[in-house]
Each structure stands twice: as C-alpha cells, then as structure tokens.
Amino acid sequence: MPAWQRSLQNTAHITFTATRWAIILVPMAICAGSLVALFLWLLEVVTSGRFAHPAILYGLPCAGMAVAALYQRIGSRSEGGNNLIIDQIHEPGGGVPLRMAPLVLFGTVISHLFGASVGREGTAVQIGGSLASGFAQLFRLDTRSTGLLLTAGIAAGFGAVFGTPVAGAIFALEVLTLGRLDYAALLPVAVASIVADWTCHAWGIHHTAYHVGFRGIPAADGSVFHVNxxxxxxxxxxxxxxxxxxxxxxxxxxxxxxxxxxxxxxxxxxxxxxxxxxxxxxxxxxxxxxxxxxxxxxxxxxxxxxxxxxxxxxxxxxxxxxxxxxxxxxxxxxxxxxxxxxxxxxxxxxxxxxxxxxxxxxxxxxxxxxxxxxxxxxxxxxxxxxxxxxxxxxxxxxxxxxxxxxxxxxHTGIYLAQRVGTPKMFLPDLKTGISLRQLPGK
Known part of the structure; x- marks a missing residue:
C-alpha cells in the first residue's frame, strides 16, 4: 500500500475515533455538569435553611437512618461510592449502577440539611461515574473504553463541583494509581472536565472566591522574587x-x-x-x-x-x-x-x-x-x-x-481502592499493583 494511502487511512481512523468519542463525552459531561449544578443549588438552599433553623440538627440521627435504610433497600452496589468507581476502572465487572447518581445526591442533600459534617466531592464524582457507566452501556463500549469513560466521569464531577477543570482532569488520572498516570485518558478527561465545568457555570452556579493577598517579600531594591x-x-x-x-x-x-x-x-x-x-x-x-x-x-x-x-x-x-x-x-x-x-x-x-x-x-x-x-x-x-x-x-x-x-x-488515603503504582518510599514487603485496602494493617 502506498504511503499516501496509509496516511489517508490513519487520518480517517483518527477522525472517526475523535468524532465517536466527542459524541459520547460531550453529552455525558453536559449531563454531569447539569446534575452537579442542581446539587450545588440544593446545597445552598438546605444550608441556608439549616442556618435559619438550627434546631433541625436534632433530626440528624433519624435522617441518617432513613438514608441508610434507603441505600440498604434499593442501593444495590451504590454503597461502594467512589471506591466502587475506582475498582471498576481497574477490575471491570458488574459496572457502576446508574441509580448511584440520584441516591447519593438525595443522601448528601439530606445530610447537609440536618447538619452532618460532610463534603460534596464524593457526590459529584459518583454522579459523574454513574452517568459515565450508563453512557458506556448505551454505546456498548468495550472494557478499555469503559474504563476511560469512567475516568472522564470522575473528571467531570470533580471539575464541575469545585470550578477547577484542570485540577479535575489531573485528579481523575492521579487518583486511580498512586504514583502513576495513564496518559491515554488525558484528552478525554480534559474534555469532560472542561465541558462539565462550563455547563455548571452556564446554569448560573458561582463558586466561592478565596483571597490570598500575599504576593512575595520585597527585597531591599524593591523587587519581588517568586520565592523566599x-x-x-x-x-x-x-x-x-x-x-x-x-x-x-x-x-x-x-x-x-x-x-x-x-x-x-x-x-x-x-x-x-x-x-x-x-x-x-x-x-x-x-x-x-x-x-x-x-x-x-x-x-x-x-x-x-x-x-x-x-x-x-x-x-x-x-x-x-x-x-x-x-x-x-x-x-x-x-x-x-x-x-x-x-x-x-x-x-x-x-x-x-x-x-x-x-x-x-x-x-x-x-x-x-x-x-x-x-x-x-x-x-x-x-x-x-x-x-x-x-x-x-x-x-x-x-x-x-x-x-x-x-x-x-x-501509604494510606481516603480512597482504599487506589492501587500502588510507584511507592512513596522503598519498603521491602510493599508490592505494587495492590490496593491500599490490601496493605498490612488495613
């Protein structure tokens, strides 16, 4: 086959693959960004309500039991949360249930309404991961492509909930394996995180601004170097x-x-x-x-x-x-x-x-x-x-x-499903490829 013909075939293949991924990634990220926007709006509403009615705290034990009972009854594997998504990327099998998104959204909003000291990233990541799993099933993706889409789902949720699309993309790559990044997913996670963040912003959601006024220590001549x-x-x-x-x-x-x-x-x-x-x-x-x-x-x-x-x-x-x-x-x-x-x-x-x-x-x-x-x-x-x-x-x-x-x-962390890729320090009995939950003492 002539070189020009091979080049044409490669170009056509790349164009087809990019178009196919765009058709999957962009709608998934828009859905994730929209749900995260709804979630953040609900958090603002219930937080204002809790500030206005502090006595609602006394309903926290009953509210927590109700959410836990709901998970036990219809949650299926959703209880696994972020760790389930990470496990499914490393060892596919069973998938991430689509019901995880509404369940964790409802459960988190209830937790905040009654005053539980919890965050929001877990909810956003699970929304993105469950939607990504649903899209993977809809488009009948293979195992490798499903893993990439789940990673993009993590990026979409994280980037949208904090308004940090670049950090969201890197987080999705970095959180999977301690010390290693899979650059094959670099473009998909970037697209998903940026689109989800843009969508969340388009719904009118604004993130908290933090002001750091420090801008360096001036030298005797008045100049400021970037580090002291x-x-x-x-x-x-x-x-x-x-x-x-x-x-x-x-x-x-x-x-x-x-x-x-x-x-x-x-x-x-x-x-x-x-x-x-x-x-x-x-x-x-x-x-x-x-x-x-x-x-x-x-x-x-x-x-x-x-x-x-x-x-x-x-x-x-x-x-x-x-x-x-x-x-x-x-x-x-x-x-x-x-x-x-x-x-x-x-x-x-x-x-x-x-x-x-x-x-x-x-x-x-x-x-x-x-x-x-x-x-x-x-x-x-x-x-x-x-x-x-x-x-x-x-x-x-x-x-x-x-x-x-x-x-x-x-060698510990909040996500026990993380795999050890490159240890932080040499330990003779530390094996690579195992999850944090498999380490001694866990």
Whole structure:
C-alpha cells in the first residue's frame, strides 16, 4: 500500500475515533455538569435553611437512618461510592449502577440539611461515574473504553463541583494509581472536565472566591522574587504537619468505621450513633460552626474556610472539624471528605501561621490543598487546584506543601481502592499493583 494511502487511512481512523468519542463525552459531561449544578443549588438552599433553623440538627440521627435504610433497600452496589468507581476502572465487572447518581445526591442533600459534617466531592464524582457507566452501556463500549469513560466521569464531577477543570482532569488520572498516570485518558478527561465545568457555570452556579493577598517579600531594591528561601523552609515545616493531619484523618475514618461496624452490625442503624454524637459535640463546644461544609458562615467571626484567610486566629478549629467529620463519615453519612479536608487544612494553616511567622492567608492556602493532597494522594491535581483557586503567584509554596504532605502522609488515603503504582518510599514487603485496602494493617 502506498504511503499516501496509509496516511489517508490513519487520518480517517483518527477522525472517526475523535468524532465517536466527542459524541459520547460531550453529552455525558453536559449531563454531569447539569446534575452537579442542581446539587450545588440544593446545597445552598438546605444550608441556608439549616442556618435559619438550627434546631433541625436534632433530626440528624433519624435522617441518617432513613438514608441508610434507603441505600440498604434499593442501593444495590451504590454503597461502594467512589471506591466502587475506582475498582471498576481497574477490575471491570458488574459496572457502576446508574441509580448511584440520584441516591447519593438525595443522601448528601439530606445530610447537609440536618447538619452532618460532610463534603460534596464524593457526590459529584459518583454522579459523574454513574452517568459515565450508563453512557458506556448505551454505546456498548468495550472494557478499555469503559474504563476511560469512567475516568472522564470522575473528571467531570470533580471539575464541575469545585470550578477547577484542570485540577479535575489531573485528579481523575492521579487518583486511580498512586504514583502513576495513564496518559491515554488525558484528552478525554480534559474534555469532560472542561465541558462539565462550563455547563455548571452556564446554569448560573458561582463558586466561592478565596483571597490570598500575599504576593512575595520585597527585597531591599524593591523587587519581588517568586520565592523566599526562609519562607519556603517554614512552608515545608508546616507541610509536614499537613501530611500528618491528612494521615490522621484517613486512618481515623477507616479505623473508627471498623469499630462502629463491630458495635452496630446493622448499617441502617449506625448513622444514629454518628448523629447523636454530633449533637453531643455541639452541646459540648457550644457552636454550630463545624456542621455542614463550613465554607462560609453567617457570622463573620465564626470559624469557616473563608475566615481562615483573614487576620483572625483560630488555634483549634481544624481539630474540632476533624473530629466532627470523622464521626459522621465512619457512621456512613453520605457526602464526601474533600471540603472538610479543605477546612482542616486551611484551619491548621491559620493556626500555624503566627507560630511560624508566616502570612496567614498564604499558609491557609497551602494547607487548603496540601491536606487534601496527602489524604487523596493527588499532589499534582492539588497544585493545579491551588493555581486555579488562588492564582499562580505563590505556586512554589503550594507545590512544596502538596509534595511534602503527600510524602508525609504515608501509604494510606481516603480512597482504599487506589492501587500502588510507584511507592512513596522503598519498603521491602510493599508490592505494587495492590490496593491500599490490601496493605498490612488495613
């Protein structure tokens, strides 16, 4: 066959493949972005309702039991959540049920309405993953293509829920295997994340703006270099604390979850424990600040993610949020871990800033992404997220925080279905290719 004819065939094949993927990816991403927009709007409505009627907290145990009973009755394999999607990408078999999307959306909205300290990323990722699975079945995709579409679904949900399309694309690649990326999925995840984010924005959804005013330390001549050596060292010290906080969070959720399963074998009954403990914690602390997302608060002096970027010092808010969140997640409340991790990281950064003599807004921003990087084992995605949320001026500090926290957090994480591709450090008995849940001590 002449070279020109082979070139023509290759061009036709590439064009056909790209068109076929566009026909699948774009509608899937539009559907995911639309559902995420609905989800975020509902979260805003129920959060405002909870602020207006704080006594609704007393219904949290019953609400949690009702959602758990619904999952037990019609949830099928949906209970697996994000881990199920990751498992299906690595080891296909059974698929991701389409009912996961409405179930997790309903369950998360109920959790937030009654005050559970949960996040939103898990819901968005599960919406994207379940829709992607549905499209894969509709178009009868093979195993490899289904895995790529599921990965794109993760990207669509994550990119839309936080308004960070580049971070969403990288997160979908990075979260699957610790230390390795599958570049074959690079274009599909980018398209899905960007389209879903655009769709969410087109529905009128606006994301919270975080302001980092720090723009470098001027030298004697008035010039500002992009990094200060002493400040970078201090950021590295803080990043070690961020990594330990990430590890403590992940390990606490898994270990306390095992304890609750032993104490109460009935899944539908366990949320009553978490709801009751949450009410007791509110009584003990005398505040509702640690309920729900914690992104903002009607009281500007109260602890919230936004307030951590200001001048007020909050020494222990990060620890209280960790306790509130670990309890409800270990008991089975629906939502996610990431926004509480943002709160914990930004709060810890705010607490460490006066001790290390670092600008509070800068260290709150570093902690915001670094704790998440350590808990999810996604340092690259979190670095891109910092750039998308805070700007690129201080990217060296964000990257250092994410990379160090990733190493410090060890071989653990909030997603036990993650596979070990490249270990963070050499351990003789650590095998590659196994999931985090198969590691010793898990």
């Amino acid at each position: 050596a002493l400040l970078l060292c201090k950021t590295g010290v803080a990043a070690i604390a961020f990594g330990f906080a990430a590890r403590s969070f992940a390990e606490s959720v898994h270990r306390l979850g095992a304890v609750f399963r032993q104490i109460c074998p009935q899944p539908w009954l366990r949320p009553a424990i978490g709801g009751t403990l949450t009410i007791l914690l509110v009584w003990i602390t005398g505040t509702h600040e640690y309920l729900g997302l914690g992104v903002t608060n009607p009281d500007p002096a109260a602890a919230s993610i936004v307030s951590f970027f200001g001048s007020t010092h909050y020494p222990w808010s990060w620890a209280l949020k960790l306790i509130f969140t670990v309890i409800v997640l270990a008991c089975g409340y629906k939502g996610g871990e990431v926004t509480p991790l943002f709160f914990i990281g930004a709060g810890l950064g705010n607490a460490l800033a006066p001790i290390l003599h670092v600008p509070a807004d800068l260290l709150a921003g570093v902690g915001f992404v670094a704790v998440f990087a350590g808990a999810a084992n996604t340092p690259l995605a979190c670095t891109f997220m910092a750039v998308e949320l805070f700007g690129a001026t201080d990217v060296v500090y964000y990257a250092a925080g994410c990379f160090i926290a990733y190493l410090t957090s060890g």
